[in-house]
Amino acid sequence: MKHLFKPQVFKTFLALLVLLLVIKTVWFVVEVLWLPAQGVDQVTKKGGKSLYYRVKLTPNKAAAPTTTVKAPVKPTGGSIKEIKLLAIYNASDVTVVTVEHKAKTKVLSRGDEINGFTLEGAGSNFATFSKSAKTYKVMLYKGKTSGKNKSSFTTVPSNSPSLPKRQGNKASGEVTDAGDHKVIDRSLLDHYAKNMDDIYKNIGISEVKNGNTLKGFRITFVRKDSPFAKLGVRRDDVIKSINGQEINSYNAAFGVYKNIQNVDNLTLVIQRGKEEMELEYEIN
Amino acid sequence: MQMVKKILIALVLIWFAFIVLMPKQEIYYKLEKVLEKSEIKINEQKIDEGLFTLTLHNADIYVKGIKLATVEKVNFFTLLFYSNVNLDDLVLDDSLKSMAPTDIQNASASHIIVNPLSVSLSADGGFGSMDGYVKLADKTLRVDFNDSIGVKMLQPKLKQDEKGWYYETSF
Numbered sequence: 001m002k003h004l005f006k007p008q009v010f011k012t013f014l015a016l017l018v019l020l021l022v023i024k025t026v027w028f029v030v031e032v033l034w035l036p037a038q039g040v041d042q043v044t045k046k047g048g049k050s051l052y053y054r055v056k057l058t059p060n061k062a063a064a065p066t067t068t069v070k071a072p073v074k075p076t077g078g079s080i081k082e083i084k085l086l087a088i089y090n091a092s093d094v095t096v097v098t099v100e101h102k103a104k105t106k107v108l109s110r111g112d113e114i115n116g117f118t119l120e121g122a123g124s125n126f127a128t129f130s131k132s133a134k135t136y137k138v139m140l141y142k143g144k145t146s147g148k149n150k151s152s153f154t155t156v157p158s159n160s161p162s163l164p165k166r167q168g169n170k171a172s173g174e175v176t177d178a179g180d181h182k183v184i185d186r187s188l189l190d191h192y193a194k195n196m197d198d199i200y201k202n203i204g205i206s207e208v209k210n211g212n213t214l215k216g217f218r219i220t221f222v223r224k225d226s227p228f229a230k231l232g233v234r235r236d237d238v239i240k241s242i243n244g245q246e247i248n249s250y251n252a253a254f255g256v257y258k259n260i261q262n263v264d265n266l267t268l269v270i271q272r273g274k275e276e277m278e279l280e281y282e283i284n
Numbered sequence: 285m286q287m288v289k290k291i292l293i294a295l296v297l298i299w300f301a302f303i304v305l306m307p308k309q310e311i312y313y314k315l316e317k318v319l320e321k322s323e324i325k326i327n328e329q330k331i332d333e334g335l336f337t338l339t340l341h342n343a344d345i346y347v348k349g350i351k352l353a354t355v356e357k358v359n360f361f362t363l364l365f366y367s368n369v370n371l372d373d374l375v376l377d378d379s380l381k382s383m384a385p386t387d388i389q390n391a392s393a394s395h396i397i398v399n400p401l402s403v404s405l406s407a408d409g410g411f412g413s414m415d416g417y418v419k420l421a422d423k424t425l426r427v428d429f430n431d432s433i434g435v436k437m438l439q440p441k442l443k444q445d446e447k448g449w450y451y452e453t454s455f
Contacts, residue, residue: 016297019294019298020305024305030307035311035313036310036314036316040325041325041327042327042344042346250323250347251349251350251351254379257379258379
């Protein structure tokens, strides 16, 4: 009888097939016993609650209704009386003041303009503004208890020796107290948004977990005299939410960090001991 | 001699079959499970399996739920005695631009059996090029930057020696 294949070739081929079968079987057993059939994917929440923003409905912030009546053109700038000096921060290299103008709070640093007046400097209880080569001194507003609901002001000679010299425009800012809320200078916020390392030099944050679920972030330390200390947060406070967004994941916290430069207000819900508190900030 | 030849051929065949029949995709899923413990997740659009390779297309890398990077192509290659992971067009999230170069054209990590406790690294991108290694025994990592101009933003985290700027850390 004539063979189609040489028995030796057939035998080798068969051995090869058995070898492949054995290896495949080994891998199959490994696959069934130890390897997962599916991978792990990050599931991102879709259609979730949109961020809550506190909106201040001040007349100068709200969009003007469409009207056909042409208003007479007002001259640019106004009176110094319209500026109320709420707070002063005066350091060797930076001067920042908080003023209220037309029911809106604004943080100014040297050289900034409001109502046509330019901030030139500040003393312990006054700020100086200039306009058309004239210098105006606005006294610190002391609240309604002082009798008048206005900051007092005087005109001072423009060559007054008491005026601090304008310094280089450094990227810095302050947190100032405006009564029911605090005002954060946007330049300060921008600085920390761009320099994440600087955040951790001033504030320590660790996660708070209940089992595998992240419940928030605990403040482990706040550096004294840092802008973070002025925010009113303390050691052992637990940050629960920011602008209505629950901080129950790193992604949520990072989302706030990424969008921080686009918000005008911040509402922080923290847990201090057994008490839950809401801290409000305006970014100017 | 004939016997030795046969044994060698059999070993080569076993090695070849072992790699080719390897359930690469499932091993990659196992890697994903291991990475999940460190809160690292990879979302890939497509997985291609080759004879010696596994390629991920458009992979998004998440760390603690935060999308930190997107890689156009991740290629795993192994011959068992030599393995390599190659990343093409790695783009870090824009929010990290103040901390690290956001655009890395190519990055690779290689392991060779003759030096089992070391993984060599290389990358090039907007920052220039870099070479480095991971010492698995000492649990240290060192990366040498070959271009001093491109590493300006990283300099606060770098050290300098006679070779130039380098980054060193332990894990």
